[in-house]
Amino acid sequence: NAGVTQTPKFQVLKTGQxxxxxxxxxxxxxxxxxxxxxxxMGLRLIYYSASEGTTDKGEVPNGYNVSRLNxxxxxLRLESAAPSQTSVYFCASRRGTETYEQYFGPGTRLTVT
Amino acid sequence: xxxxxxxxxPLSVPEGAIVSLNCTxxxxxxxxxxxxxxxxxxxxxxxxxxxxxxNKEDGRFTAQVDKSSKYIxxxxxxxxxxxxxxxxxxxxxxGSGGSYIPTFGRGTSLIVHP
Numbered sequence: 001n002a003g004v005t006q007t008p009k010f011q012v013l014k015t016g017q018x019x020x021x022x023x024x025x026x027x028x029x030x031x032x033x034x035x036x037x038x039x040x041m042g043l044r045l046i047y048y049s050a051s052e053g054t055t056d057k058g059e060v061p062n063g064y065n066v067s068r069l070n071x072x073x074x075x076l077r078l079e080s081a082a083p084s085q086t087s088v089y090f091c092a093s094r095r096g097t098e099t100y101e102q103y104f105g106p107g108t109r110l111t112v113t
Numbered sequence: 114x115x116x117x118x119x120x121x122x123p124l125s126v127p128e129g130a131i132v133s134l135n136c137t138x139x140x141x142x143x144x145x146x147x148x149x150x151x152x153x154x155x156x157x158x159x160x161x162x163x164x165x166x167x168n169k170e171d172g173r174f175t176a177q178v179d180k181s182s183k184y185i186x187x188x189x190x191x192x193x194x195x196x197x198x199x200x201x202x203x204x205x206x207x208g209s210g211g212s213y214i215p216t217f218g219r220g221t222s223l224i225v226h227p
Contacts, residue, residue: 004156031213040121042201042219043157058214090156100145100205100213104156 002026004105006091012111013081021076021108023091029103030096032074034058034066036087037107043090049074051096081112116140119202119218128227132189136202136218139183143204143216146178148187151199151220160200161187192225199223
């Protein structure tokens with residue numbers, strides 16, 4: 001049981017390049033989330049998926065798109081990376097019923113030059 | 114003003130000390146209160162979870178919620194160097210289904226030195 005996995009662990013992009021961050025969970029959770037974490041800013045929600053087939057914007061969605069591929073997988077895409085998107089990205093999942101615990105992945109460290 | 118305020122620290126204490134970590138909030142609709150621990154270069158993990166007001170104890174950790182003051186605390190007794198991490202508070206107003214969205218504090222960095 002791996003929990004929440006994220007790939008890649010590290011990535012360096014040039015401004016304007018695109019990439020997709022992958023996230024998968026094996027806990028049969030309904031809800032999945034993408035956060036970014038910057039020094040002094042805490043965790044900020046980018047997008048979330050309350051259940052398979054639905055996605056909604058969070059606090060900082062500009063410059064990102066998401067896909068809930070199936071119940072297990074939730075990807076985050078940067079179409080045209082900018083230096084302001086340099087951050088650590090965390091994926092999280094939650095069972096979705098009567099619980100509030102989120103399980104986080106190990107994170108992806110992204111640098112945009 | 115952010116909905117959840119948390120002093121970023123760092124808070125440096127000697128091994129064995131009692132540690133008090135705190136958050137204040139402004140949204141009176143918050144009912145669920147959580148503390149996450151995040152080691153360096155790792156994802157957050159849930160440490161404690163409480164509903165509404167009161168105390169909850171788990172080993173060396175005690176979570177306390179005072180809704181009248183909009184103030185929550187995490188106490189760590191007999192702190193150990195392995196407790197050195199960033200502690201994030203999170204809270205939510207609750208809600209059914211899958212659209213639960215917690216609001217996180219910025220995190221407090223704790224250093225416990227031997």
